[in-house]
Amino acid sequence: MSGHVLQHSVLFISSRALPGLMRRRKKEYLSRCFRLLLDTRMSDTVRSACFMVRQSSPQVDLVIFGIQGSGKGTQAKKLCAELGYEYFEAGGELRKIAGSGSKLGETVKSYIDVGKLVPHEIIMQVVAAAIQKRSAGQKILFDGIPRDGDQQRDFDAIMTKLGREFRCIEIALDPEEGERRILGRAKTEGRKDDASEETIRKRMALFQEKTRPVIEAYRARGKVTDIDGRGGVAEIYDRILSTLH
Numbered sequence: 001m002s003g004h005v006l007q008h009s010v011l012f013i014s015s016r017a018l019p020g021l022m023r024r025r026k027k028e029y030l031s032r033c034f035r036l037l038l039d040t041r042m043s044d045t046v047r048s049a050c051f052m053v054r055q056s057s058p059q060v061d062l063v064i065f066g067i068q069g070s071g072k073g074t075q076a077k078k079l080c081a082e083l084g085y086e087y088f089e090a091g092g093e094l095r096k097i098a099g100s101g102s103k104l105g106e107t108v109k110s111y112i113d114v115g116k117l118v119p120h121e122i123i124m125q126v127v128a129a130a131i132q133k134r135s136a137g138q139k140i141l142f143d144g145i146p147r148d149g150d151q152q153r154d155f156d157a158i159m160t161k162l163g164r165e166f167r168c169i170e171i172a173l174d175p176e177e178g179e180r181r182i183l184g185r186a187k188t189e190g191r192k193d194d195a196s197e198e199t200i201r202k203r204m205a206l207f208q209e210k211t212r213p214v215i216e217a218y219r220a221r222g223k224v225t226d227i228d229g230r231g232g233v234a235e236i237y238d239r240i241l242s243t244l245h
Contacts, residue, residue: 069178
């Protein structure tokens with residue numbers, strides 16, 4: 001397909017007036033189009049056409065929830081790669097800023113170096129700084145934040161202050177299935193931290209105690225979409241895409 005034809009095809013399928021069948025074809029087409037962005041052989045014309053579609057999607061941030069073993073980290077990274085989100089993972093962001101040499105980074109580093117938990121107030125400063133350094137038009141995918149009621153309160157305040165809209169998805173999975181996946185991963189990847197059933201159950205109990213109320217509060221505000229977490233990675237990813245387009 002020539003760049004000229006593709007560009008006009010992309011503009012056509014961006015129309016909101018498409019019937020249901022064409023909307024589905026649009027979604028599948030866009031997914032293929034985004035993957036082409038990784039192909040260095042693609043012409044500048046074709047690359048520009050793909051970016052036009054990518055940038056035309058609503059600039060709404062995404063918060064992803066799920067119990068351990070739900071695969072939310074894997075899905076988050078796929079969404080970022082294909083739909084243009086920037087990935088914010090709380091632990092990773094703390095480690096990144098700790099090595100930045102900034103004043104805030106030095107404060108975070110002082111806790112990490114001695115094995116102490118970073119205080120809530122500092123975590124939220126890191127969240128605010130990470131959001132502010134991104135452009136208003138850049139979508140962000142949040143993984144691991146907000147984790148509890150205090151984080152939710154301050155996260156909502158930061159997002160409101162900065163004028164950013166967000167929605168949430170929860171990858172729903174039965175805890176027993178989550179535990180089975182984690183134990184299987186521990187065997188194949190040699191992850192000792194995932195090899196204890198007792199540890200896994202404690203983490204899941206903590207999720208229900210601390211994070212479940214956050215999800216339900218957002219659900220009451222109409223912000224949460226449930227995703228069936230059963231099945232393979234591609235199957236779950238397709239379910240997520242169907243809710244986002």
